Amino acid sequence: MRRTRLIPLAVWCRERGIPQSTARKMIGEGRLRAEKLGDRWMVVEDLPDTGPLTGAVVLTLFTHAGGAGKTSLTRDLG
Structure with missing residues (x-):
């Protein structure tokens, strides 16, 4: 990914x-990858591939009302 x-x-x-004017020119020429979000330019930067994620997995379980079996679900997921 x-x-x-x-x-x-x-x-x-x-x-x-x-200078920002130079960067905007680079964006227009396609030399700098950026996206416009609203009225602001955001430069898109690739991050190094760290390989597959390993280690702990965080699961968030919630409900707006009681009796949804959160305790059982948490137990069953390990």
Whole structure:
């Protein structure tokens, strides 16, 4: 699975010492991958593949009313 993160354009530019106008030009030319969310540009950055997830798994069980068998379900899932 491909993992990415979104970084606000202003933050991305500040970290690299690049003017935002230059970064916007790079986006327009297709040299910088970014998505527009509302009125803000977010730079799409690929994260290194860490392989399959291993270790603990967190399950959240909830209900708005009692008697849903949460205790039994938790026990049965291990």
